[in-house]
Amino acid sequence: MPETMTALFGGTGPDWTARRVSVPEPGPGQIVVRARATALNNADAAMLADADPTAGGTGHEYQAGYEFAGEVTAVGEGVDTPAVGERVMGTTPGSFAEYVLADHRHVLPVPDELGYEEACALPTGLLTEHGALMVAGFRAGQSVLITGATSSIGLIGVQIAKALGAGQVVATTRSAAKRDLLIRAGADTVVVTGEQDLTQAVLGATEGEGVDVALDHVGGPTFAACLPATRTDGAVVNIGRLDRAASTVDLDALACRHLRVAGVSFGFTRPAELGHVIATAGKHLLEAVADERVRPLIDTTLSFDTADKAAERLRSHQAHGKIVLTVL
Numbered sequence: 001m002p003e004t005m006t007a008l009f010g011g012t013g014p015d016w017t018a019r020r021v022s023v024p025e026p027g028p029g030q031i032v033v034r035a036r037a038t039a040l041n042n043a044d045a046a047m048l049a050d051a052d053p054t055a056g057g058t059g060h061e062y063q064a065g066y067e068f069a070g071e072v073t074a075v076g077e078g079v080d081t082p083a084v085g086e087r088v089m090g091t092t093p094g095s096f097a098e099y100v101l102a103d104h105r106h107v108l109p110v111p112d113e114l115g116y117e118e119a120c121a122l123p124t125g126l127l128t129e130h131g132a133l134m135v136a137g138f139r140a141g142q143s144v145l146i147t148g149a150t151s152s153i154g155l156i157g158v159q160i161a162k163a164l165g166a167g168q169v170v171a172t173t174r175s176a177a178k179r180d181l182l183i184r185a186g187a188d189t190v191v192v193t194g195e196q197d198l199t200q201a202v203l204g205a206t207e208g209e210g211v212d213v214a215l216d217h218v219g220g221p222t223f224a225a226c227l228p229a230t231r232t233d234g235a236v237v238n239i240g241r242l243d244r245a246a247s248t249v250d251l252d253a254l255a256c257r258h259l260r261v262a263g264v265s266f267g268f269t270r271p272a273e274l275g276h277v278i279a280t281a282g283k284h285l286l287e288a289v290a291d292e293r294v295r296p297l298i299d300t301t302l303s304f305d306t307a308d309k310a311a312e313r314l315r316s317h318q319a320h321g322k323i324v325l326t327v328l
Helices: 042-051 123-136 152-163 176-185 198-205 220-226 251-256 271-290 304-316
Strands: 004-010 017-022 030-039 067-075 087-091 099-103 107-109 143-146 168-173 189-192 211-216 230-238 260-263 298-303 322-326
Touching (some): 004 042, 004 304, 030 087, 087 099, 087 123, 099 271, 107 123, 107 271, 123 152, 123 211, 123 230, 123 260, 143 152, 152 176, 152 271, 168 176, 198 220, 220 230, 304 322
Parallel strands (some): 143 168, 143 211, 230 260
Antiparallel strands (some): 004 017, 030 099, 067 087, 087 107
16 A cells, blocks of 8 residues: 555635545554545535634534445454455545545445445445334334435435335425436335425325334424324334424324334444444345345536535535545
C-alpha cells in the first residue's frame, strides 16, 4: 500500500475538501479496505451543514462518509475473516477515502454478481431495514407498511420485506408520479399521502384490520397515523425523521390495539451490537442481493473530483435513490 491517500473532509466550508493524509494501519479487530466506491447518506448533508464555519457551523473538521465497497488490503490482530483480497461492502465513519479503516464485524462479502457502485449503496439499507423488521418480530406471511418508501432506504425496505416473504407490502409516497417506482420495487399497495388519508387507506387495503408491522421513515404526523393503521398486537418501528422528530400520538390507538412501539438507530457507539445486526442481515439477505431481489436504486454516480456536485445533489432533495462516488 502507498503511504498517503486522498480523503474528503468536512468542517472547512459548505462542501468537502480533498486532502492527502496517511493510509491507516489496522489495529486489533480492524481491517483496511481499498475503497472503489462510496455512497452518500442524508446524514452527510446534515454533518456538512453543522460543521460549516462559513454559515455559523462549528468548524469541527472530520473525515466524511459512512458507506463503502472495495477489497481488503490489510487485517489486524485477531481477524480471521474477511481475508486480504476479499471484496467487501460495509459501514464506518470516515469512509470517503481511498483506504478505509473499519471494524471487521461491520462489513459483508460482496456477491460476485454485484459491482462496487451498487455494493457501496447497500450496507445502511440492509442493516437498518432488516434490523427494524427483526425488532418488530416480523414473520413471513405478515403484512408490512413502509412510509417514505421512495427514499433510497425505503425502497430497499420494500424489497427486503418481499424477499423475506411478506404477505402484503403497503408503501407510501407523497407523489402519485412515484407509484410505478414502488410497484416495481415490490409494493402490493401504494398509498399517495398527498391525496389519501394514510390510516384510512391502509385500513381499506387490509380489510379494516391494519398491518402487522409498520416501518416509519417519516416521523411527525405520519408516525402518529401509523398507530391506528396497525392491527391489534402489531408493531410500529420508527427508523427516520424525514419530516420531523416531534409527533403527537393517540394513546387510545396505542393502548386499545396493544401495540409495541420501538425506535431504532444502529449507530457506531455499540460496535458489537452493530456487528450482530450486520451479520444477521447478511445471513438472511445476501442470497436475495445476489439474485437481484434486493438492489439499490442509483440516482447519480460521480467521482471524488466532483464531490461538490454530489453534495449539491444531496442537498437538493431531488435525488431518486443513492448518490455514489467512485474512487480511482
